Amino acid sequence: MPRNLCLLPGYVASTQIQAHVRLPYKATPAYWNSNDGATPPELSKVLHTIAATA
Numbered sequence: 001m002p003r004n005l006c007l008l009p010g011y012v013a014s015t016q017i018q019a020h021v022r023l024p025y026k027a028t029p030a031y032w033n034s035n036d037g038a039t040p041p042e043l044s045k046v047l048h049t050i051a052a053t054a
Helices: 041-053
Strands: none
């Protein structure tokens, strides 16, 4: 591990980093976290596979 590595708590980093940036592609229904309420079929398939193996 590098000796000059410093991990900061989330509340400190959040004053410098904005994780949720509004980008045009995020407003489309195809975006995995869109607000239209529909889960993309690809994501749904992966989630069902994970649930079946749990």
